[in-house]
Amino acid sequence: MRVLVIEDDDRIRSDVQSALEAAGYIVDVEASGEEGWFLGDTETYGAVVLDLGLPQMDGLTVLKRWRKAGKTMPVLILTARGTWNERVDGIDAGADDYLPKPFHVEELLARLRAIIRRSGGNAGSVITIGETELDERQMRVSVRGATVNLSPQEYRLVSYLMLHNGRVVPQQELAEHLQSVHFERESNAVEVLVARVRRKLPNALIETRRGFGYLVPSGTQN
Numbered sequence: 563m564r565v566l567v568i569e570d571d572d573r574i575r576s577d578v579q580s581a582l583e584a585a586g587y588i589v590d591v592e593a594s595g596e597e598g599w600f601l602g603d604t605e606t607y608g609a610v611v612l613d614l615g616l617p618q619m620d621g622l623t624v625l626k627r628w629r630k631a632g633k634t635m636p637v638l639i640l641t642a643r644g645t646w647n648e649r650v651d652g653i654d655a656g657a658d659d660y661l662p663k664p665f666h667v668e669e670l671l672a673r674l675r676a677i678i679r680r681s682g683g684n685a686g687s688v689i690t691i692g693e694t695e696l697d698e699r700q701m702r703v704s705v706r707g708a709t710v711n712l713s714p715q716e717y718r719l720v721s722y723l724m725l726h727n728g729r730v731v732p733q734q735e736l737a738e739h740l741q742s743v744h745f746e747r748e749s750n751a752v753e754v755l756v757a758r759v760r761r762k763l764p765n766a767l768i769e770t771r772r773g774f775g776y777l778v779p780s781g782t783q784n
Contacts, residue, residue: 568598595619
């Protein structure tokens with residue numbers, strides 16, 4: 563899943579990027595509000611980590627512009643101030659959660675997982691569909707209790723489809739969430755990846771809807 567990080571502090575931006583990549587996300591980063599707003603407006607992201615105190619365009623303005631344009635990706639706000647009225651302004655502008663600085667990256671990852679789950683209609687961190695189980699916290703997919711050995715890209719595909727279970731996910735949407743904006747996208751990359759995953763997981767898990775995309779049936783959350 564692709565995540566956009568907009569943070570002007572070099573150390574924080576680098577630390578957050580490293581933590582997210584270690585957790586299996588594909589990460590794009592920007593230091594200015596204007597450049598970050600443009601990326602969020604023109605690219606597709608599973609979530610955004612957005613600092614409020616940005617140069618060129620402040621984070622609150624960035625968020626308001628996205629929401630006015632109909633952008634619905636979950637947004638986690640970071641701020642060094644953290645006053646109650648600032649939190650209210652951020653939530654009213656369309657933020658999904660709020661994290662004051664300084665923070666532990668473990669808490670950021672937990673809050674990010676939570677807003678991504680909620681955006682897909684899932685409450686728990688473990689999703690079970692038939693014999694297949696996704697444990698987001700441990701970044702593990704298992705079948706009948708046995709861990710399945712997946713590459714990072716295969717895991718991203720399975721987790722995205724399972725997090726959006728019950729909905730047909732268009733191929734283009736999958737491609738955008740599986741690859742960074744900085745890399746060229748191959749036209750058949752998604753089909754090749756799905757074929758590899760089907761050899762490792764129960765064949766009925768991922769259904770193909772010709773001309774529309776891929777579907778994982780609705781499951782249960784714990």
